[in-house]
Amino acid sequence: MIIVVEALCCVGIEFVYDPLFTDEFNNINRLLKVTKYLMSRFSLFAASAVCVASVAASEPAGHFIILHTNDTHSRIDPDASGRGGVLRRQALIDSVRNAEANVLLVDAGDAVQGTLYYSLFGGEVERKMMNALGYDIQILGNHEFDNGMEALAREWGQLKASRLTTNYDLTDTPLDSMFKPYEIRTVGDRRIAFIAINIDPDGMISAFNSRGVKYLDGIKAANATAWHLKHNEKVDMVVALTHIGHAVAPGYTDMDLARNSEDIDLIIGGHSHTLVNPSDPESPAWFALNANGDSVIIAQAGSTGAYVGKADIDLADLKVTTSVIPVDSRLDDRVNPAVAEILEPYRSTVDSILSIPVAEASAPLRKADWGLVNLISDLVMEIGTRLNGAPVDMAIMNRGGIRCDLDSGTITKGAVMQMLPFDNHVVVIDVTGADLLQAFEVMAGRKGDGISGAMAEIDPLTLTCREVLVNGRKIDPLRRYKVATIDYLALGGDFLSSLKNAAIEKRSEALLYDDVIGLLAGKSSLGKRITPDTAVRMPIGDKQ
Known part of the structure; x- marks a missing residue:
């Protein structure tokens, strides 16, 4: 030809x-x-x-x-x-x-x-x-x-x-x-x-x-x-x-x-x-x-x-x-x-990094059953708390930012980098309850995202939130909340446009995957052997 x-x-x-x-x-x-x-x-x-x-x-x-x-x-x-x-x-x-x-x-x-x-x-x-x-x-x-x-x-x-x-x-x-x-x-x-x-x-x-x-x-x-x-x-x-x-x-x-x-x-x-x-x-x-x-x-x-x-x-x-x-x-x-x-x-070069161990998983960590999404959300909250110097109210992590599952057994540095490949940084934002509620509605519309320190029930017919709880309390639209998330979301990415109204108060110098690798390597409250938490934190409720 x-x-x-x-x-x-x-x-x-x-x-x-x-x-x-x-x-x-x-x-x-x-x-x-x-x-x-x-x-x-x-x-x-x-x-x-x-x-x-x-x-x-x-x-x-x-x-x-x-x-x-x-x-x-x-x-x-x-x-x-x-x-x-x-x-x-x-x-x-x-x-x-x-x-x-x-x-x-x-x-x-x-x-x-x-x-x-x-x-x-x-x-x-x-x-x-x-x-x-x-x-x-x-x-x-x-x-x-x-x-x-x-x-x-x-x-x-x-x-x-x-x-x-x-x-x-x-x-x-x-x-x-x-x-x-x-x-x-x-x-x-x-x-x-x-x-x-x-x-x-x-x-x-x-x-x-x-x-x-x-x-x-x-x-x-x-x-x-x-x-x-x-x-x-x-x-x-x-x-x-x-x-x-x-x-x-x-x-x-x-x-x-x-x-x-x-x-x-x-x-x-x-x-x-x-x-x-x-x-x-x-x-x-x-x-x-x-x-x-x-x-x-x-x-x-x-x-x-x-x-x-x-x-x-x-x-x-x-x-x-x-x-x-x-x-x-x-x-x-x-x-x-x-x-x-x-x-x-x-x-x-790729193979050499895939061989560096950082932690162990007692069972496979998957996006589909929320085990991996919950893990990363909890780690983002822990990173945010350390950045803030005091506990943050909650954390948000989009499912789309997590690109692949982790097998049971040894978790390697390369596997974490492939799971979290983007150049994201953890940030702490100061956001109103009203703007946070709007973000929850967007997440509900795609049947949930990763959250830590919060719960939200999704209406199965409208894919909207029936109720949002932060630390066990109904969210107050007039109150301000400290939220750990990634800079991509804080700047309105993944359609969370209401978060753009928040003030970014702290930002990690390390990339997200480097922070996660550091925590998994022994500095996390979760320990080096990870057991999946598959609880659904944004469950889709029964039809009413």
Whole structure:
């Protein structure tokens, strides 16, 4: 397969569909508004060329294969289930390339964060591996921002893949001019366009780490750009690569995008870690009807690289068939030695840290049964009390900040670092009861988070709090409370926006995982042998 990239300089006036327009408006009105949209939002026609990639083949192509990954989260080695591993993924991808004439490899975001490979090397390993595997298109997830814009620009500036974002304006940021709003690939006599729709950073990405990013409404941007591609660029298909989730937050998901679209044919998503498998009758929805009543295919390949997704496009009729391929030990005998050699120095460092013991667990510590969430919440409260010089009232720890379980037996330094991979610090905040109650309502809406020193019963019908107790007493909206938490949450992260009203009084100099390692190594009141506390501190009550 020969890839020929040519610049397309757009001459004249271009226009795209904007859903704000109704049918009674004529094309002149559409033209003026949409031209302004493209020029101001993307500097597309005024300042830069749009890349169009062509797949030149000696004979007509019958199928176009899109292999896709999402939310691999630095799982360079196989996960706890024995699936995944980047070297196995490389073997699988190469086998498909050897069997098919036209193959494109794309990633739908969150390729980083979750193992020591990212904590220690800041994205360097993932970037080298994705270049070695030959990714063609990559889009941003929320965790790509975890080390800040400068670090992101440094690593993504070395990617060989095309970088797309359709609804982030990155002007005057370190990422300025690094991304395109879309890309068109020509396969045989078909033109297939790709757009990228990203998550709203507010409440999801640290404001400090995403300074200067201007978010554009994802559904409007997708529809406007897709209309342009179908009606002006005359493409045959529009593929939306997304990092907004399959169906997790009603209003802005892959399902919502599909239902509100007219010109999108295929959505390849990420963020929600959803395994969409049409061959499984229990699979989440793999298609939705758009505004015209036509089917939009929806694909996502789970998480941690345990699967590679495959979208097979029949170029004769543009019918799309999707599937997922497991990445497992059957691929071990096909690993590319040259790729393995790139990885080896990094693996040696990771393995050495994974071997340092710090504590013992009498039983597995899991997020699912609250044992691990309660442990970390209690440790955050203990760290906060030490920072404060006096007992704090309670502690809050989000479940999403805890990335993996701990096995029974020896707990190692590396395991704790992988469990708590983010650059968070424990803080003590002074917050009103009213703002604290609002935070509890957000936590109740996602069926509970980690708390220590408090209890809250959740109504199963409304997912709101029936009652909140702090130290056994009903919370007083007028009183002020000392709360230990992490700085990400104190600054409104994970949608706890009311905590932004609180004053940060103390902040640990150490990262959360370093504080936790220190406590587990013998300085904690819990001792060095940990017994899980699986009590549900935010229980969902009976229906009334």
